[in-house]
Amino acid sequence: MNDYRIIATWSFGKIAVEVAAPLLQKGKPALDAALAGAQAVEDDPKVNSVGYGGIPNSVGVVSLDACVMDGKTLSCGAVGCLENIKHAAAVARLVMEKTPHIMLVGQGAQAFALQHGFPLESLVTPESIAEWEKNRPKKGKTAGHDTVTVLARDQSGTLGGVCTTSGLSYKLPGRVGDSPLIGSGLYVDDEAGAAGATGVGEEIIRAGGAGLVVEFMRQGKTPQEACETMIRKVNRLAARRGVHPARVSFLAMDKRGRVGGACSKGGKFVYAFGEPGKIELITAPEIEAL
Ligand code: GLY
Numbered sequence: 222m223n224d225y226r227i228i229a230t231w232s233f234g235k236i237a238v239e240v241a242a243p244l245l246q247k248g249k250p251a252l253d254a255a256l257a258g259a260q261a262v263e264d265d266p267k268v269n270s271v272g273y274g275g276i277p278n279s280v281g282v283v284s285l286d287a288c289v290m291d292g293k294t295l296s297c298g299a300v301g302c303l304e305n306i307k308h309a310a311a312v313a314r315l316v317m318e319k320t321p322h323i324m325l326v327g328q329g330a331q332a333f334a335l336q337h338g339f340p341l342e343s344l345v346t347p348e349s350i351a352e353w354e355k356n357r358p359k360k361g362k363t364a365g366h367d368t369v370t371v372l373a374r375d376q377s378g379t380l381g382g383v384c385t386t387s388g389l390s391y392k393l394p395g396r397v398g399d400s401p402l403i404g405s406g407l408y409v410d411d412e413a414g415a416a417g418a419t420g421v422g423e424e425i426i427r428a429g430g431a432g433l434v435v436e437f438m439r440q441g442k443t444p445q446e447a448c449e450t451m452i453r454k455v456n457r458l459a460a461r462r463g464v465h466p467a468r469v470s471f472l473a474m475d476k477r478g479r480v481g482g483a484c485s486k487g488g489k490f491v492y493a494f495g496e497p498g499k500i501e502l503i504t505a506p507e508i509e510a511l
Contacts, residue, residue: 226478227495229371230419231271233268234493236261237371242495251373252291252381259310259501260368261381266346270367273307274346275387277353283344285309286401292380292411299401305341306334310385368400370417374478382409398422405430413439420469444473445481452483452508
């Protein structure tokens with residue numbers, strides 16, 4: 222059949238798509254390809270909001286959140302507040318495969334990773350330390366939230382998704398965002414579709430997250446309509462709370478491989494798209510309506 226689709230958040234999502242697309246082309250499962258793509262972004266020190274080189278939290282520690290989900294089995298795994306382990310998404314996958322649980326956090330997540338052979342390493346770079354130092358006077362104010370979420374549909378039609386981030390820079394120690402929460406930062410169900418989120422995690426969690434986007438697709442909306450419906454909901458909640466516009470973006474893929482994305486006003490959200498013979502960046506519409 223040789224048909225596949227892959228999308229990933231932001232322009233650095235292209236790194237993920239370029240790694241994942243050849244794997245999908247070879248017939249690899251969606252989750253394997255999405256994970257390999259996400260890991261390439263985790264490894265890139267120039268991406269300062271994911272994995273190695275992520276901007277630290279308020280006490281100078283890089284604290285990673287990640288999750289994975291398989292659309293066929295609905296198996297999923299997650300880690301939160303993981304320190305000194307570069308490949309948070311791979312650890313999340315092992316939580317899925319090797320434990321009866323869905324999420325491990327903090328020291329428990331790190332001990333689990335070490336038991337499974339992940340190296341303990343520093344995640345800061347000279348650039349990330351300099352950036353952190355530069356904005357320290359503003360500490361208490363969080364900033365930067367460009368999670369990578371990768372959604373793939375493999376040649377068998379199965380969906381898989383991965384979400385991984387260092388989260389908001391200057392966040393409080395122990396803060397967990399939407400990214401490791403199944404149903405918030407990511408949800409994947411072969412019977413309806415896959416969706417992911419990026420932006421201010423608190424607003425994504427409050428609005429109901431990626432799981433709602435998948436439910437909109439289950440009800441018959443296209444991925445584009447589902448993302449836009451979700452952004453309008455975020456806008457309504459933000460307006461009620463006096464924080465409009467909330468900086469949030471969603472992307473989605475349905476079970477047929479159709480894709481969509483949308484962001485709130487000023488979000489400037491782009492995502493990378495891949496299918497056989499094509500990789501491109503797509504600019505998502507900014508939705509102002511409530
Ligand atoms: N969406 C990433 C975060 O809020 O941590």
